[in-house]
Amino acid sequence: MSSTPEHRDNGAQSVLDQLGGPLGFLCSTAPVVVFVAANAFLPLPLTIGISLATGLALFAFRMVRGERVGTAIGSLAGVAVAVGVVAWTGSARDFFAMGIWLSLAGFVLTFGSVLVRRPLTGVVWNALHGGKHLWRAHRGVLRAHDVATSAAALVFGARFVIQQWLYLAESTGGLGVARVVMGTPLTVLAALVVVWAFRRSTTRLRAAAHDR
Numbered sequence: 699m700s701s702t703p704e705h706r707d708n709g710a711q712s713v714l715d716q717l718g719g720p721l722g723f724l725c726s727t728a729p730v731v732v733f734v735a736a737n738a739f740l741p742l743p744l745t746i747g748i749s750l751a752t753g754l755a756l757f758a759f760r761m762v763r764g765e766r767v768g769t770a771i772g773s774l775a776g777v778a779v780a781v782g783v784v785a786w787t788g789s790a791r792d793f794f795a796m797g798i799w800l801s802l803a804g805f806v807l808t809f810g811s812v813l814v815r816r817p818l819t820g821v822v823w824n825a826l827h828g829g830k831h832l833w834r835a836h837r838g839v840l841r842a843h844d845v846a847t848s849a850a851a852l853v854f855g856a857r858f859v860i861q862q863w864l865y866l867a868e869s870t871g872g873l874g875v876a877r878v879v880m881g882t883p884l885t886v887l888a889a890l891v892v893v894w895a896f897r898r899s900t901t902r903l904r905a906a907a908h909d910r
Contacts, residue, residue, distance in 0.1 A: 734874030753777030846895035
């Protein structure tokens with residue numbers, strides 16, 4: 699008997715969970731705002747200290763709320779690495795360097811997967827549903843994941859191009875604005891497209907299995 703996708707699409711819910719919800723967006727944005735604001739008025743060592751303290755405070759807050767340790771530690775680690783790079787190089791703009799290069803890596807991964815006809819969102823959907831579905835054989839499903847993965851690639855690519863330009867222009871304030879503006883809003887839009895592709899895959903493949 700062939701396996702069918704679950705009645706409830708846990709894959710879509712997993713994507714939303716990984717985003718951390720509104721609080722996750724706030725916790726990822728606050729250290730950036732604090733760093734840029736502090737850097738405008740304070741010496742770099744104090745800016746680093748305040749940013750790290752903000753990351754620690756947010757980590758403690760999320761632990762008190764009972765959030766997953768991995769998510770909270772990931773946010774804290776991101777801040778710690780960013781301020782560590784700044785402390786090492788002595789340049790405030792390097793607070794954003796890791797994010798810029800991660801955006802490039804994300805673009806290469808997502809766009810590359812579309813080029814080789816194995817869009818990443820489809821691979822993830824299939825893995826979350828047992829890894830046994832011939833999703834690439836269904837044109838509508840494959841097209842949906844082409845669209846979803848391309849949307850993610852567009853977000854990563856736009857982030858890299860704009861923030862790298864601001865980095866080369868040595869605009870720390872501009873980088874902060876770009877990180878906030880291109881963070882939550884674009885992530886939400888891309889996530890909505892991914893959720894649509896996940897649900898479309900579940901519906902199409904469930905219908906195909908039922909017709910057999």
